[in-house]
Amino acid sequence: MIKPKALRFLVFLIPFPLVLMQCLTGSKQSADPRGPLYAGSVSCAACHKNDYNSYLHTAHFVASRPATDSLVQGSFDKGLSEFIFNPHAKVIMTKTDSGMYQTSYVNGRPELARRFDVIFGGVKGQTYAYWLANELFQLPISYVSNKHSWINSPGYDSTRAVFERAVNTRCLDCHMSYAKQEAPELPNFYSGIEGFEKTSLVFSVDCERCHGPAARHVKFQTDNPTEKKAKFIVTFNSLTREQKINMCAVCHSGSASPIIKPTFGFKPGDTLSKFIVINSNPVNINYKFLMYTAIKRRYWKAVNALSIPAWIALPAIIPTLTTAINLRCMRQNV
Amino acid sequence: MTCHSKESHFQCKMTNNLSGTVLTNNCISCHMPAFPSHTIVAGQQGALVHTHHIGIYPEETQKILAYIKEKKAD
Numbered sequence: 001m002i003k004p005k006a007l008r009f010l011v012f013l014i015p016f017p018l019v020l021m022q023c024l025t026g027s028k029q030s031a032d033p034r035g036p037l038y039a040g041s042v043s044c045a046a047c048h049k050n051d052y053n054s055y056l057h058t059a060h061f062v063a064s065r066p067a068t069d070s071l072v073q074g075s076f077d078k079g080l081s082e083f084i085f086n087p088h089a090k091v092i093m094t095k096t097d098s099g100m101y102q103t104s105y106v107n108g109r110p111e112l113a114r115r116f117d118v119i120f121g122g123v124k125g126q127t128y129a130y131w132l133a134n135e136l137f138q139l140p141i142s143y144v145s146n147k148h149s150w151i152n153s154p155g156y157d158s159t160r161a162v163f164e165r166a167v168n169t170r171c172l173d174c175h176m177s178y179a180k181q182e183a184p185e186l187p188n189f190y191s192g193i194e195g196f197e198k199t200s201l202v203f204s205v206d207c208e209r210c211h212g213p214a215a216r217h218v219k220f221q222t223d224n225p226t227e228k229k230a231k232f233i234v235t236f237n238s239l240t241r242e243q244k245i246n247m248c249a250v251c252h253s254g255s256a257s258p259i260i261k262p263t264f265g266f267k268p269g270d271t272l273s274k275f276i277v278i279n280s281n282p283v284n285i286n287y288k289f290l291m292y293t294a295i296k297r298r299y300w301k302a303v304n305a306l307s308i309p310a311w312i313a314l315p316a317i318i319p320t321l322t323t324a325i326n327l328r329c330m331r332q333n334v
Numbered sequence: 335m336t337c338h339s340k341e342s343h344f345q346c347k348m349t350n351n352l353s354g355t356v357l358t359n360n361c362i363s364c365h366m367p368a369f370p371s372h373t374i375v376a377g378q379q380g381a382l383v384h385t386h387h388i389g390i391y392p393e394e395t396q397k398i399l400a401y402i403k404e405k406k407a408d
Contacts, residue, residue, distance in 0.1 A: 125374065125381070147376035154373040294390065 033200040034178045034264070037213035041206045044214065047221065052207075060205040062122035064175045071119050072100060073126055074143040074150050083141045083150045091141050091161045093150065102128070102139045104161035114139060114163055118203075120175050127153055129167050133185035134195035136167035168194050173263045174251035177202035177209050181262075210247060212267040234268040246272040295324050335361075348395070352402070360398075367394035 032038035045052035055061055065071055074093060075081060081093040091104050103113040114130040116139065121127060127142040140161040142153040156162040172179045180200035184193045208214055217233040236244065249272055250263050257276045266275050299320060303313045335358055338344050346357055348364075365388050370380030 124383075142374075144374055144376050144381045147379075147381055149376050151374065151376045151381070154371075158375075 033180060033202055034213070037215050038208055039215040039218040041204070041208070043218045044207045055207070059123045063120065063205045064203045065119050066203060067100065067116040067119050067128065069095065069100065071122070072116060073122065073145065076100070083152070085152070085159055085161065089160050093141065102141050104140065112163060131198065134182060134198065135184055135186055135193065136196060137163060138165040138167055139163065166193055168192070169262050170255070170259055173259065174205070177204060177206040178264045210268065236268070239268055243269050246270065250275070291325055291328060292321065295321055351399070356402070363398050364391065364395045365389065367391050
């Protein structure tokens with residue numbers, strides 16, 4: 001039971017967060033959707049021009065971009081713009097005034113057309129996503145560079161054009177720098193469907209994903225141009241080895257681990273296990289097999305070196321190898 | 335290469351078979367060989383994707399050696 005006096009005090013407190021919010025967002029609109037702590041890659045380029053220009057050639061930069069004509073690598077030329085599933089089903093890629101589209105055809109009749117809105121990748125290949133209300137979905141056709149051809153998007157049914165795979169935070173976590181979640185607008189039939197605020201997207205894996213929020217650093221160095229020592233930015237060398245590995249492992253450790261919270265907020269020095277569930281990977285058969293051959297080789301080497309007679313070595317091989325592999329799997333968490 | 339040196343005893347077994355530059359620039363050709371992908375399929379063939387399970391793949395090494403031999407013969 002709250003006393004009336006305490007209630008009055010609470011009512012009195014309500015304006016405070018509002019006033020604070022005004023201070024943070026009101027007068028000076030923050031340019032970066034991630035908030036006032038972030039400066040955006042363009043501000044980095046002002047001083048670190050060479051680094052920025054070389055970054056433009058990396059896979060991190062092309063991780064995601066808004067779809068424009070020149071960035072789609074697949075061909076829209078007649079004869080090359082079709083992906084044929086079978087004599088009854090195909091998808092045609094077209095350019096129109098309102099954008100580029102993938103249109104599925106069944107028995108020659110157009111069924112569904114969706115626009116290229118977001119491009120993912122550009123080194124080994126590209127895949128594309130379209131907006132439907134405030135939700136993102138993967139388009140049926142992707143592109144693979146070393147074959148110079150359109151392909152069925154990885155994992156999609158190979159007999160028909162599929163438009164249904166939802167692009168969620170787990171995908172964007174490593175292909176973008178930020179996407180603000182909001183309630184999905186489409187009627188949803190599954191749990192875990194996410195909507196995104198379209199204007200909140202920060203494309204690419206940008207500078208601040210790995211170097212951390214830099215607004216304070218930018219402000220300090222701009223205000224003090226003679227100061228050449230970097231302030232308010234974490235240098236990679238100052239991190240411990242584990243912190244360095246954590247930083248890269250945010251994305252470069254496989255995609256099987258579910259996330260606890262979006263990793264957009266992961267900063268250098270943070271602990272990865274607070275963001276993604278570590279060690280949840282299922283046992284990889286290929287890897288086990290490789291380990292088996294390697295350990296078997298060592299086993300026979302040891303047998304020869306210790307001149308163990310064959311009547312012991314042969315029956316002992318299975319239990320020894322199994323134990324060794326299991327121990328190793330346990331240690332390496334596979 | 336700083337870890338896989340002669341002193342560490344984890345040196346590449348091909349050290350005496352191949353030139354130094356080939357060895358230092360092409361680690362992944364043998365140790366992260368490109369296999370056809372099961373999910374990224376163009377036509378009937380899987381696109382070649384380098385495995386991330388770094389290891390010793392004797393068959394792949396043989397293929398690379400054969401390839402180098404062929405190149406030299408040309």
